[in-house]
Amino acid sequence: MDTRPRLQSSKLSAPQRRVYAAATIYFVVVFAAMMWPIYPWFARARPLLLGMPFGLFYLAALVVVSFGVALALFVWELRSGVIAGADER
Amino acid sequence: MESWVVVSAVTMGYLLLSLAVGLASGRGSSKTTEGYVAGDRSLGFLVMYFIMGASIFSAFAFLGGPGWAYSRGAAAFYILSYGTVGLIPWYFFGPRVARLGRQRGYVTQAELFADRFQSRWLSAILALISLLAFLPYLTLQMQGAGYVFEVVTEGRVPAWLGAAIAYGVVLIYVYGSGVMGVGWTNTFQGVFMMVLAWGLGLYLPWRLYGGVGAMFEAILERAPRATEMLAAPGLDAAGNPWTWGGYSSAIAVSAIGFSLWPHYFMKIYTARSEAVLKKTIVFYPTFQIFLIPIMFIGFAGILAHPGVTPADAILPTILMSMQLPAFVVGLFCAGALAASMSTGDAIVHAAGSIMIRDFYRALFRPSLTDAQETQLIRIVVILIAAVAYYFAVVSEMSIVLLLLLSYGFLVQIAPVLLATFFWARATAPGVIAGLLTGVAVVVLFDRVPSLQWQGIQPGIFGLVANLVVLVFVSLATKPMAEEHVRDFVVT
Numbered sequence: 001m002d003t004r005p006r007l008q009s010s011k012l013s014a015p016q017r018r019v020y021a022a023a024t025i026y027f028v029v030v031f032a033a034m035m036w037p038i039y040p041w042f043a044r045a046r047p048l049l050l051g052m053p054f055g056l057f058y059l060a061a062l063v064v065v066s067f068g069v070a071l072a073l074f075v076w077e078l079r080s081g082v083i084a085g086a087d088e089r
Numbered sequence: 090m091e092s093w094v095v096v097s098a099v100t101m102g103y104l105l106l107s108l109a110v111g112l113a114s115g116r117g118s119s120k121t122t123e124g125y126v127a128g129d130r131s132l133g134f135l136v137m138y139f140i141m142g143a144s145i146f147s148a149f150a151f152l153g154g155p156g157w158a159y160s161r162g163a164a165a166f167y168i169l170s171y172g173t174v175g176l177i178p179w180y181f182f183g184p185r186v187a188r189l190g191r192q193r194g195y196v197t198q199a200e201l202f203a204d205r206f207q208s209r210w211l212s213a214i215l216a217l218i219s220l221l222a223f224l225p226y227l228t229l230q231m232q233g234a235g236y237v238f239e240v241v242t243e244g245r246v247p248a249w250l251g252a253a254i255a256y257g258v259v260l261i262y263v264y265g266s267g268v269m270g271v272g273w274t275n276t277f278q279g280v281f282m283m284v285l286a287w288g289l290g291l292y293l294p295w296r297l298y299g300g301v302g303a304m305f306e307a308i309l310e311r312a313p314r315a316t317e318m319l320a321a322p323g324l325d326a327a328g329n330p331w332t333w334g335g336y337s338s339a340i341a342v343s344a345i346g347f348s349l350w351p352h353y354f355m356k357i358y359t360a361r362s363e364a365v366l367k368k369t370i371v372f373y374p375t376f377q378i379f380l381i382p383i384m385f386i387g388f389a390g391i392l393a394h395p396g397v398t399p400a401d402a403i404l405p406t407i408l409m410s411m412q413l414p415a416f417v418v419g420l421f422c423a424g425a426l427a428a429s430m431s432t433g434d435a436i437v438h439a440a441g442s443i444m445i446r447d448f449y450r451a452l453f454r455p456s457l458t459d460a461q462e463t464q465l466i467r468i469v470v471i472l473i474a475a476v477a478y479y480f481a482v483v484s485e486m487s488i489v490l491l492l493l494l495s496y497g498f499l500v501q502i503a504p505v506l507l508a509t510f511f512w513a514r515a516t517a518p519g520v521i522a523g524l525l526t527g528v529a530v531v532v533l534f535d536r537v538p539s540l541q542w543q544g545i546q547p548g549i550f551g552l553v554a555n556l557v558v559l560v561f562v563s564l565a566t567k568p569m570a571e572e573h574v575r576d577f578v579v580t
Binding site: 020024027030031034035036039040043044045046048050051052053055056059060062063064066067070071073074077078083 | 163166169170171173174177180181300301302303304305306309315316319320321322333334336337340341344363364367368370371372374375377378381384
């Protein structure tokens with residue numbers, strides 16, 4: 001029997017792979033959205049939102065939304081059982 | 090009682106408490122190197138969470154963050170940006186690193202790469218690159234700690250003595266407790282700093298302007314060059330508008346380099362399980378968001394205290410001008426010390442482990458016993474702290490020049506990581522040649538700024554050269570045995 005360590009992806013189903021692909025694409029897009037040429041479109045002082053300049057609010061929103069996406073991915077992994085050691089949190 | 094006495098007493102009390110927590114925490118772990126360096130791979134979520142949080146809470150963030158916002162405006166936003174995605178790569182490769190570490194006994198970053206490429210030289214080169222990246226960073230943390238002491242005691246305790254006291258405490262608990270000391274003091278210090286950052290960041294704009302929104306309105310109406318200050322890319326160090334190339338590449342280099350810092354990478358091995366590791370990564374942004382109130386502190390100084398130099402002194406300057414109770418000022422000073430120490434302790438601990446395991450043992454003494462090794466690590470921890478202390482208080486050399494190179498060097502490890510997991514054809518000569526070329530290009534572009542097209546950071550040019558050389562040299566050399574490689578490469 002083959003006992004070599006296996007990467008997670010090798011035993012994933014097609015729908016599970018799609019979830020990882022979507023999450024990867026999301027984080028690459030966020031990475032790009034903080035830099036030239038995307039961020040200059042949002043890098044402005046007004047309007048002030050939650051008291052912050054618009055460009056700072058935009059970045060803060062990316063942090064919060066990305067936290068939500070990562071949390072959703074984690075919860076999905078726990079529920080679908082693809083995560084190891086889920087019993088010992 | 091004079092106020093400096095109260096402030097000093099609070100600060101000293103805090104240091105003693107850190108020492109007690111640090112020493113008490115090492116008692117549970119085993120006496121092996123695995124216990125000293127990787128905490129017997131048993132760390133739970135809470136400690137992991139605060140160890141990673143300490144990566145944000147450094148002396149740089151506490152003093153430099155407000156300083157950047159104060160003098161360079163929106164340029165400071167880059168510090169907030171890179172952390173958003175900086176730890177995400179761990180989510181995808183971290184569990185695999187942890188699993189290989191458990192199976193094959195790694196406790197450092199270079200051990201993984203040296204095993205994959207079967208090369209002691211790769212291990213030694215990575216150890217030296219890590220040390221080059223660590224030293225300036227550790228030096229800055231020590232300078233920050235010394236500076237805090239000097240301000241607190243109104244010069245009665247000079248910076249050299251202050252740095253010696255704070256890092257004396259760090260050495261005692263790192264020497265005694267290893268990674269458990271680092272973990273539990275960071276937990277204690279992290280809670281303290283979170284409360285302080287949010288408290289000050291919201292209180293100062295409210296006290297000086299009546300609120301955060303009112304503060305930014307006032308800056309937009311009255312500050313010179315207000316629009317450039319409040320919209321990225323902000324200003325450069327000389328006060329001129331920063332380039333988008335400089336701003337964007339600073340984010341790119343920092344985001345890529347962040348997950349590769351050897352002292353944080355090593356913490357992957359300390360997690361008790363995959364779930365703990367992933368949960369730490371998911372909750373990391375709850376720490377990172379603290380940079381927003383930290384930046385508010387700097388913005389609050391723009392109209393209230395124009396012309397403060399160096400800009401990093403803006404936070405102490407505002408605090409001293411507000412006639413706050415001595416007890417509160419003491420708490421702030423303790424917080425700044427906590428920021429410095431919680432970053433510095435992880436670095437000295439990692440630097441000691443890396444120099445002994447990845448450099449000394451790999452090249453000269455493969456037969457080292459566990460007890461000898463742990464003892465040597467402890468000695469090197471003290472040596473490295475002494476060297477950093479020399480740069481921090483004795484040497485006249487500007488360490489900031491080296492600091493700029495830290496991330497440039499770190500980024501050069503990214504191709505090694507990619508080749509380890511994703512390219513079976515990569516060879517040891519390939520990754521070593523790539524690494525050395527990348528580092529050389531970073532130094533060259535740093536020395537000759539006119540080469541930096543569009544103000545792009547040297548690390549990016551090094552990365553490109555590194556990747557090209559890695560691919561060509563690997564293809565020109567003999568492939569590694571498939572049997573060995575398939576244990577690592579993602580299929």
